[in-house]
Amino acid sequence: xxxAFAAGAVPLQADLLLxxxxxxxxxxxLGLMGLEALAPGAHFVVLGVALLVAGMVGxxxxxxxxxxxxxxxxxxxxxxxxxxxxxxxxxxxxxYGGKNMAQTTDSxxxxxKSGRVTERVTHSGGQVKLDGGxxxxxxxxxxxxxxxxxxxxxxxxDPGGGNVVTVESLSAIEGDIDRELARxxxxxxxxxxxxxxx
Numbered sequence: 001x002x003x004a005f006a007a008g009a010v011p012l013q014a015d016l017l018l019x020x021x022x023x024x025x026x027x028x029x030l031g032l033m034g035l036e037a038l039a040p041g042a043h044f045v046v047l048g049v050a051l052l053v054a055g056m057v058g059x060x061x062x063x064x065x066x067x068x069x070x071x072x073x074x075x076x077x078x079x080x081x082x083x084x085x086x087x088x089x090x091x092x093x094x095x096y097g098g099k100n101m102a103q104t105t106d107s108x109x110x111x112x113k114s115g116r117v118t119e120r121v122t123h124s125g126g127q128v129k130l131d132g133g134x135x136x137x138x139x140x141x142x143x144x145x146x147x148x149x150x151x152x153x154x155x156x157x158d159p160g161g162g163n164v165v166t167v168e169s170l171s172a173i174e175g176d177i178d179r180e181l182a183r184x185x186x187x188x189x190x191x192x193x194x195x196x197x198x
Contacts, residue, residue, distance in 0.1 A: 022055045023055065026055030029049065030053065032045070046086045057078050111158070115155075145172070
């Protein structure tokens with residue numbers, strides 16, 4: 001008799017769990033979307049939206065009297081479909097910005113990046129906004145030589161661990177390169193120049 005009661009209890013518990021599945025999906029979806037607010041970057045939002053949509057569909061279908069295994073199968077299909085739709089929308093509309101931009105993987109990936117000074121940069125302080133600098137492209141900056149005024153284009157010469165970058169004005173860098181190229185042209189023999197122009 002105890003065995004028959006235990007065997008009958010398993011389907012009853014499974015049925016109870018299946019009937020509560022829409023509520024569990026809604027709570028899980030809202031939880032993942034809340035985590036997305038703490039760690040932006042679409043790590044949790046796609047699955048969170050998929051679970052939330054499936055949970056809401058499950059609540060609506062449960063109100064119509066649909067339940068059990070059929071409801072679970074329908075909700076699984078809704079999770080897959082809404083997850084695919086959310087992923088497509090996320091990629092299509094680029095909610096976080098940075099589409100077709102390289103993502104910084106470590107501080108060394110900042111070396112050579114260019115940007116614009118947003119707050120005058122000196123030996124002791126300043127701020128720059130780097131092109132393709134990730135989710136938050138603003139970095140504290142130090143000047144390599146002298147001061148760099150606001151609005152000036154700069155290039156990162158030393159990422160410095162990623163918190164404070166050392167920058168140099170692009171006009172200063174380009175000036176050095178131009179001087180080197182001019183010096184190389186002066187040292188070139190005349191007959192090589194004639195061959196290049198011919």
